Amino acid sequence: MAVSYVPATFEEAVRIRRETGAVPVAGGTDLMVRYRSPAGTLPDFPWPVMFISGLKEMKGLFLEGVELVIKAGTELAVIEHSEIVHPVLREAVRQMAAPALRNLGTLSGNICNASPAGDAVCVLYALGAEVELTSSSRMRRMPIEHFITGPGRTVLKGDELMTAVRIPLHSESASFYRKVGTRKANALSKLSCTGFITVTENRIADMRLALGAVGPVVVRSAELESQCIGMDLNHFRNYKPDLRKQFAERVKPIDDQRSTAEYRKETTLNLIDEFFMLIEKELS
Amino acid sequence: MHQPINNDFLQKAIGTPVRRLDALDKASGRAIYIADMKFDGLLYARMIRSSRARARLLQVAVPDLPEGYYFISSKDIPEGGENRLYMITKDWRVFAEDTVRYIGETIGLLVGPDRNVLRDLEREIDISYEDLEPAFTIDEGLAVKGGPIHGEDNIFAEYHLKKGDPDSIFSGSYRIIEDEILTGFQEHAYMEPQGMVGEYKNGKYVITASCQCPYYMRKAVAGILAVDQEDIVVSQAITGGAFGGKEHFPDVIAGPLVVAVHVIRKPVQIVFDRHEDISFTAKRHPSRTRFRTAIDENNRIVGMDIDIAINGGGYQSCSHIVLQRAMFSVNSVYDLPNIRIRGRAVATNTFPSDAFRGFGAPQGIFACEMHMSHLARALGMDDAEFKQQYFVQTGGTTVTNGTIHEEVKLPEMLEKVLKASGYTEKNRLYDREGAAKAVGISFYNHGGGFTGDGEKEIIKARVRVSRDQNHKVTIYVSNVEMGQGFQTTACKVAAKVLGIPLQDVFFQNPDTSVVPNSGPTVASRSMMIVGKLVERAARQLKNTWNDQGAVEAEEDYVQPPGIEWNSTTFQGDAYPAFGWGICAVEVAVDPATAEVETKGIWTVHDIGVPIDDLIVHGQVHGGVIQALGYGSLEKLEVKNGAFLQNTFADYIIPTTMDFPAVESDLVENPYEYGPFGAKGMGELVFDGAAAAYAAAVQKAVDRNICSIPVNPELIMKLRQA
Amino acid sequence: MQHITFILNGEKQVVNADPSSRLLDILRDTLGMTAVKEGCGEGECGACSVLKDGKLVNSCIVPMGSVQGAEITTLEGLRDTAEGENIISAYSDSGAVQCGFCTPGMVMAAAALLRENPEPDEQEIREALSGNLCRCTGYNLLVKGVTLASERGKEKGIWQ
Structure with a gap:
């Protein structure tokens, strides 16, 4: 049976983490489910755990300079209802799970799960979010795409806790978000697609596209995005087929119990087309 | 207050x-369900199951058990007792011995007071197998892949029906339209998982269970202990949904449970968790129905040759009766000439299929409704227009050459549905616009009560x-x-x-x-x-x-007069009276994602006379939404003999957000031999909605749909074809 | 094992439990709160819904370690209040109760919604109940039940 801890303060949590390597459990919406066991028995955690949802120091969200800071213990429902959060992120959170689960789950928990199908994570990639990691001896931050290295894999060290998600403020001309879930509510996603387009003087000033559940990690390509900078409508129209093809090469979904690789690929490309139409609309 | x-x-x-x-x-x-009940000295049991679909069972190595813990298996069945459940037939074993036939077959029960200890002990049980070649699909079963599971040919039951003179029709030169319609497994997904408690009290074995059929259970288990049926007492606990899933399947739990109670003489509880309940309980039978329909020069149906096969899984249970219902329902509400029907229930190495609301009728009706709509499309006609030509009328003949005795109100009902749904106008408009939208319609009936006599x-x-x-x-x-x-x-x-x-x-x-x-x-x-x-x-x-x-x-019970039935030849009145239904569903298909939005659902039913309007509408809403789940969301695949979607996160049933409110209407049509004119209705309301949904999507994407669930993956594939 | 102190239905409780044990098991087995049902154990069905610090949560995935100092309300704590009775009667009168296994969770979900939004429209009701699965009713009459509770509750001044 795994040992479990309930730290009373953040400092204690950091210390327990350093001394025991206990895995932090915030909302439990993933870990309590993944390691569930029959009624009346304890969850089957393979490592020591600590329950951190009671730590007030880890909750809250606020603006700091050009960033929105969402502390790691902040529940999804709080993010969903906060007016200082980017509307696309709010929408993505609103479409996650169900109200009761959003009252428990956290964005940081979602990131630490490193599921390529995490819907909000897809939006965080597009927004260029960074994560803040804290241990007793240091604090570091890094872009989310450096943090997540594969399905369920991150670079979180054994003595570190994720303490915040930092999201640069972003204002775009238009945004695109689609989650395709297994049903209309309380659904895991088959795929998701987030796009932002910023146009100044009829040229693309910024374009971002992040694709969820079509590879081991969320797909975003700085290279392809930067090629679009400065394009006007005609240029973009001419370039579009090639761009689509290059994105298509990066879309490598799998078959699983929720959908098929074929469906995921085809639908993702259809959504990319819809985003491209939005870009054209913004450029004209 | x-x-x-x-x-x-x-x-x-x-x-x-x-x-x-x-x-x-x-x-x-305040309602107390089985898992809420308190018993003195209650012990808990975990089912130890086969992890192989088909294998020789070589050894079951059980660790040394602490005091107060037991491993119960076939060896504990008392002398004179049989290792068989007496369901309709005596084929399903209480405990697997020598071989296993499906993943999840009961091998033993691990019983004791502490659930954490049981869980740890369960992991130490080491079962060794010698794998055999399994058969999972209807085709593999029919091909007797890996040798017979049942009898010589894996056929649990095969029946033939004939109406009119199909032989002369199919030896003629009519235009023949062929079709193959498939339906999959469906999980009941009652909200309360399976559960029961067994006790030994005053010389009797007392089972308190979440169940539909207390007397069935009593009969099923008495022979295991070689006691009289009166020595088994079954008391129903408040039951949190069943839908057929608590008809025979609870016997599969009660069998091992009474053996445990016999040995231990203390109260023993078995309550499944959801993962067990989805993975290791019976499902709706998958079906494959083939049609060959003869059409004359006036575009009229002159004959139909139908072949139905259902996947019964590892044991027969009630598969033969489900097959009969499927066959008797496969002409839906139509009086068609010259029919030949062959039906087979096939043994495979999947979890045994069993009763589920509709009991074969949903499969038969879905197949018929889709085939009829494919005929309409092939002949360039609208579904409703085409189908209503063949509506059975009072005095009309069924596929068992029985007679429809009651007044058939389908024309009146159709008028109501067309009006409420705007079927004709909307379809005309959507067709003109080329929008991926449509209204689909289905017709269905369901005979109340047991078949025949x-x-x-x-x-x-x-x-x-x-x-x-x-x-x-x-x-x-x-x-x-x-x-x-x-x-x-x-x-x-x-x-x-x-x-x-x-x-x-x-x-x-x-x-x-x-x-x-x-x-x-x-x-x-x-x-x-x-x-x-x-x-x-x-x-x-x-x-x-x-x-x-x-x-x-x-x-x-006294049988109503004028009912004739031959239970050997299946000729005559299979049912004394029918409930009737029409369902219309409007959909819009997303061009990018092939997701379907259901815009409206309209139903009209004839159930005789409602005994309570609110309860009846509640049944209609629930049955229709459950059927729409079957038709659209509820994919249940078998991979190497195990159900792939085995949690509520992956086995997707409808939520509040998936479908709009069902608009439900009734026509009264009192049935003389029902109380205050009431007829059966609980299953009827499930039978048709999947076909209405599929017909709507079919029209919206202009492709024939031949299988359910009609999910975005299927629609995408059809659109690409 | 650890002593965990929390408020249950307005009364202080101290239980000796492993912090990783599920709130659901402690409520049902230790404290006898059997109105809280286990439907799935994976946070998908809502039968085990309770309020934690006034918010709807699935007690099957809440570890006791997260309950220290929290305020938990189960249906047992709600059913005899004007607020609880109003929802229970409204569901009962609307024909929203069939097998009943999902109903306690549906009462909790409705209570959480109506506290925040006493006059929800159909869409808001459907969203609020979207984490509570029901296999019997097709949801129509549950939605009507919440509407009825809203109307009656307004007349009675329950949320003022």
Whole structure:
């Protein structure tokens, strides 16, 4: 049976983490489910755990300079209802799970799960979010795409806790978000697609596209995005087929119990087309 | 404070709604389900199951068990007892011995007081197998892949029906249109998982269970212990949904449980968790139906050759009866000439399939409705227009050469559905716009009660109604309340006959030591058959109402006159009366994602006379949404013999957000032999919605749909084809 | 094992439990709160819904370690209040109760919604109940039940 801890303060949590390597459990919406066991028995955690949802120091969200800071213990429902959060992120959170689960789950928990199908994570990639990691001896931050290295894999060290998600403020001309879930509510996603387009003087000033559940990690390509900078409508129209093809090469979904690789690929490309139409609309 | 029950139905129509008798207890959490019950010295049991689909069972190595812990297996069956459950046939084993036939087959029970200890012990049990080649699909079963599982040829049952002269038609030169329609597994997904507790009390084995059929269970397990059926007492616990999933399957739990109680003589509880319940309980039979339809030069159907096969899984259970229902339903509401039907129930190494609301009819009706709509498309006609030409009429002939005795109100019902849904105008508009939108329609009926003379020859229902000194009336039947509202409707029937308030009528909790055997809670028979007996018993009681002291009345089933049935040849009236339904569904298909949005759902049903309008509409809504889940979302795949979608995160049933409100309408059509004119309805309302949904999507994407669930993956594939 | 102190239905409770044990098991087995049902054990069905610090949560995935100092309300704590009775009667009168296994969770979900939004429209009701699965009713009459509770509750001044 795994040992479990309930730290009373953040400092204690950091210390327990350093001394025991206990895995932090915030909302439990993933870990309590993944390691569930029959009624009346304890969850089957393979490592020591600590329950951190009671730590007030880890909750809250606020603006700091050009960033929105969402502390790691902040529940999804709080993010969903906060007016200082980017509307696309709010929408993505609103479409996650169900109200009761959003009252428990956290964005940081979602990131630490490193599921390529995490819907909000897809939006965080597009927004260029960074994560803040804290241990007793240091604090570091890094872009989310450096943090997540594969399905369920991150670079979180054994003595570190994720303490915040930092999201640069972003204002775009238009945004695109689609989650395709297994049903209309309380659904895991088959795929998701987030796009932002910023146009100044009829040229693309910024374009971002992040694709969820079509590879081991969320797909975003700085290279392809930067090629679009400065394009006007005609240029973009001419370039579009090639761009689509290059994105298509990066879309490598799998078959699983929720959908098929074929469906995921085809639908993702259809959504990319819809985003491209939005870009054209913004450029004209 | 809560309002008292409104007894307006005593003066007005019986259908005038009341607050259900069980509503407040359930909504306030006071209702006690099996997992909520307390027992002194309760032990818990974990089922130890086969992890192989087909194998020789070489060894079951059980670790040394601490005191108070037991491993129960076939070796514990007492002398003279059989390792077989006596369901309809005696084929399903209590415990696997020598071989296993499917993943999840019971090998033993691990029993003890501490659930954490049980879980740890379970991991130490080491079972060794020698794998054999399994057969999973209907085709693999028919091909006897890996050698026979059942008999010589894996055929649990094969039947043939003939109406008219199909031989001459199919030797002629008519245009033949062929089709193949597939349906998949479906999980019941009752909200309360399977559960029961067994005890040994006063020389009897007492089982308290979440179940539909207390007397079935008693019969199923008595032979295991070689005791009389009266030595087994089955008492129904409040049952949190069943849908057929608690008809026979609880026997599979009760069998090992009584052996454990026999050995240990202490109360033992088995309650499945959801993962077990999805992975290791029976499902709806998958089906494959092939049609060859002959069309004459006037574009009329002149004959149909139909071949149905259903996947029965590892044991027969009730597959042969499900097959019969599927065959009798495969012409839906149509009176077609020159029909030949072959049906086979096939053994495979999947989990045994069993009863599920509709009991074969949903498969038969889906196949028929889709095929008829494909014929309409091939002949350039609208579905509704094409199908209504063949509506059976009063005096018309069924596929078993029986007669439709009742008035058929389909034309009136169709008019209502067309009007409510805007079917014709909308389809014309969407077609003109080229929008990926459409309204689909389906027609269906469902015979109430057991097939043929089953009520008379097999079930022989008996009910009792009594009145005590205080003028409180109690109904004694073995049919259970499982959510469908029977407790309330049965009491309404008695109250109405006796002219007394509903508060003075009680429904005895079904317990085989207390209630007579009025048969199982299945086949849409509870109100139509048993409710009629309650009505008759109440009338009898009314005659003795003024007598002193306690009085009681019993009634036995009597078959309505004019019903002819041959149970060997399946010729005659398979059912005495039918419920009828029409469903229309409007959809819009997303061009990018192939996701379907359901814009509207309209139904009209003829169920005779509703005993309670609100309960009836609740059944309609629930049945239709469950059927739409079957038709659109509920994919259940088998991979290497195991169900792939085995959690509620992956086995997707509808939420509040998936479908809009069902608009439900009724036409009254009193049935002389039903209580106050009521006919069966619980299954009817499931039978048609999947086909209406598929027909709508079919029209919206302009491609024939031949299988369910119609999910975005399927639609995407069809659009690309 | 650890002593965990929390408020249950307005009363202080101290239980000795492993912090990783599920709130659901402690409520049902230790404290006898059997109105809280286990439907799935994976946070998908809502039968085990309770309020934690006034917010709807699935007690099957809440570890006791997260309950220290929290305020938990189960249906047992709600059913005899004007607020609880109003919802229970409204569901019962609307025909929203069939097998009843999902109903306690549906009462909790409705209570959480109506506290925040006493006059929800159909869409808001459907969203609020979207984490509570029901296999019997097709949801129509549950939605009507919440509407009825809203109307009656407004007349009674329950959320003022």
